[in-house]
Amino acid sequence: MTTPHSAPYGHRIAAGLLRELLVGYQITQALYVAARLHLADHLIQPVTIDALAKATGADHEALHFLVRALVGYGVLQRSGDLYVTTEVGRLLEKDRPDSLRPTVIATxxxxxxxxxxxxxxxxxxxxxxxxxxxxxxxxxxxxxxxxxxxxxxxxxxxxxxxxxxxxxxxxxxxxxxxxxxxxxxxxxxxxxxxxxxxxxxxxxxxxxxxxxxxxxxxxxxxxxxxxxxxxxxxxxxxxxxxxxxxxxxxxxxxxxxxxxxxxxxxxxxxxxxxxxxxxxxxxxxxxxxxxxxxxxxxxxxxxxxxxxxxxxxxxxxxxxxxxxxxxxxxxxxxxxxxxxxxxxxxxxxxxxxxxx
Ligand SMILES: C[S@@+](CC[C@H](N)C(=O)[O-])C[C@H]1O[C@@H](n2cnc3c(N)ncnc32)[C@H](O)[C@@H]1O
CATH class of the missing domain: 3.40.50.150 (Vaccinia Virus protein VP39)
Known part of the structure; x- marks a missing residue:
């Protein structure tokens, strides 16, 4: 991440940067929900949204938005209709020794x-x-x-x-x-x-x-x-x-x-x-x-x-x-x-x- 005040950006870029900083709370909660629903454990292999909704018991449409948001932030990746974790997302798996799932849940x-x-x-x-x-x-x-x-x-x-x-x-x-x-x-x-x-x-x-x-x-x-x-x-x-x-x-x-x-x-x-x-x-x-x-x-x-x-x-x-x-x-x-x-x-x- 760049240092926010390090350059003369101009209004458009400065406003974009501020808006990006502002959605931190949404990203925290998207990760929290992903951790609570064990998405990383369900997405070790590529899976459709249908299968993921069934496995987690979550609402199909809301889950689809969450998954796409997590794709946008590099936590999940998409290939056609299938979704799978990235290297970042795999850190949310429950049983790995370096799992960050407890950190995300506590946060x-x-x-x-x-x-x-x-x-x-x-x-x-x-x-x-x-x-x-x-x-x-x-x-x-x-x-x-x-x-x-x-x-x-x-x-x-x-x-x-x-x-x-x-x-x-x-x-x-x-x-x-x-x-x-x-x-x-x-x-x-x-x-x-x-x-x-x-x-x-x-x-x-x-x-x-x-x-x-x-x-x-x-x-x-x-x-x-x-x-x-x-x-x-x-x-x-x-x-x-x-x-x-x-x-x-x-x-x-x-x-x-x-x-x-x-x-x-x-x-x-x-x-x-x-x-x-x-x-x-x-x-x-x-x-x-x-x-x-x-x-x-x-x-x-x-x-x-x-x-x-x-x-x-x-x-x-x-x-x-x-x-x-x-x-x-x-x-x-x-x-x-x-x-x-x-x-x-x-x-x-x-x-x-x-x-x-
Ligand atoms: C931030 S954690 C650090 C844990 C560990 N030292 C580490 O670095 O992973 C603070 C630790 O201090 C313990 N703690 C808090 N108050 C304490 C107290 N009054 N006496 C002994 N331990 C205490 C907590 O239970 C917790 O395990």
Whole structure:
């Protein structure tokens, strides 16, 4: 995609560009419906609209329009009366390990609904999700397993897509015991342990996620080398590991809760231990593709959780408040360089200020 403001287009092209940007909501829902109706699984082989309507139970005419729209956006392709998925569409198949179906479903449902009230977040600075649903996002998932599953699946697929670059960005061999905070379905930890046979690990996550991880992880992984622990990292985390990992979790929280998590880690970590955070780092550049995605993701966090994509300086300050010294920041190759690796060591523990 080109940068919208990068050229003097003239009115006709500028208006066309704006109209194209404006239909983003239609494309999101077209993909969501395709995912819900399992179109990609029905269209592995070329199929007529008649057969597709029968297989999905959808209205023939409306389905035909949807299918043609998806052809227009390169998700499906047509040959005579038959339709089949393209390489893009095949990513919506249910059972492939890199399936984006859970991501599309999580995006088209809760995110889509909350983004419909973006104005409220921009006016108030507060997450619209909790205002709409009466609970914070992760508490909502605890109460709604049907919504939690696509979210956890989406995070697992995202992690799968970057696991090589992340593991390649840090030397795990000098550690023996690692705890991952908010490790989701365990994709990252399972791969770290697989590649480092002398390492033992624990994953701490909320109870409903730990239950899903126990079902999702292959039994060969759940040996005495990997423990799943239910809990709230704002309260406490397992003690005495020499490496603590936090990947794409702190961004889900505003500073006060992120600080509680970091302070739990500071209490648990030995003096010679290491904390490694993998997350997006916000820069003040807005006009390249990567930073534009980071800014959109920052806005998404504000809408959904009240969390933050933080700058390097914001991480340094937050870590210092929790008693860590930030010692290294490196841009990894994950997500085209969006994900950074932050290393911190235990330092002076700052006294709590009143009210904390
Ligand atoms: C955005 S997901 C990231 C998952 C995983 N780290 C990854 O990168 O794929 C945030 C994770 O933090 C977990 N989480 C949220 N609040 C938590 C809390 N208070 N204590 C422990 N884990 C929490 C969520 O259940 C979820 O698995």
């Amino acid at each position: 088209g449902k809760e995110r889509y609904q909350s983004w419909g009230s973006l104005l409220q977040t921009v006016r108030s600075g507060r997450p619209v999700f909790s205002a709409q649903n009466g609970v914070a996002l992760h508490d909502f998932y605890a109460e709604h397993p049907g919504a939690a599953a696509p979210f956890n699946g989406a995070m697992a697929a995202l992690t799968n897509s970057m696991v090589d670059q992340l593991i390649g960005s840090y030397d795990f061999t000098r550690h023996s015991q690692v705890v991952e905070i908010g490790g989701g379905l365990g994709v990252f930890m399972a791969e770290i342990l697989h590649r480092n046979p002398s390492l033992r690990g624990s994953i701490l996550d909320l109870p409903h996620v730990v239950a899903d991880a126990a079902r999702a992880l292959p039994p060969r992984i759940l040996t005495d080398r990997l423990k799943l622990i239910s809990g709230d990292a704002r309260q406490s985390v397992p003690e005495n590991a020499d490496l603590y990992l936090i990947k794409m979790v702190l961004c889900d929280f505003p500073d006060d809760d992120a600080l509680k998590i970091l302070r739990s880690v500071r209490k648990a970590i030995p003096d010679e231990g290491t904390l490694v955070i993998f997350d997006k780092i916000r820069t003040e550049v807005y006009d390249d593709e990567v930073s534009r995605r980071t800014v959109m993701s920052a806005l998404n966090l504000l809408v959904m959780t009240g969390g933050r994509e933080r700058s390097e300086e914001e991480y340094r300050l937050l870590l210092a408040q929790a008693g860590f010294e930030l010692t290294d920041v490196m841009r990894t190759e994950a997500l085209d360089g969006e994900i950074h690796r932050v290393v911190a060591m235990p330092g002076e523990v700052a006294p709590l200020s009143s009210g904390e």
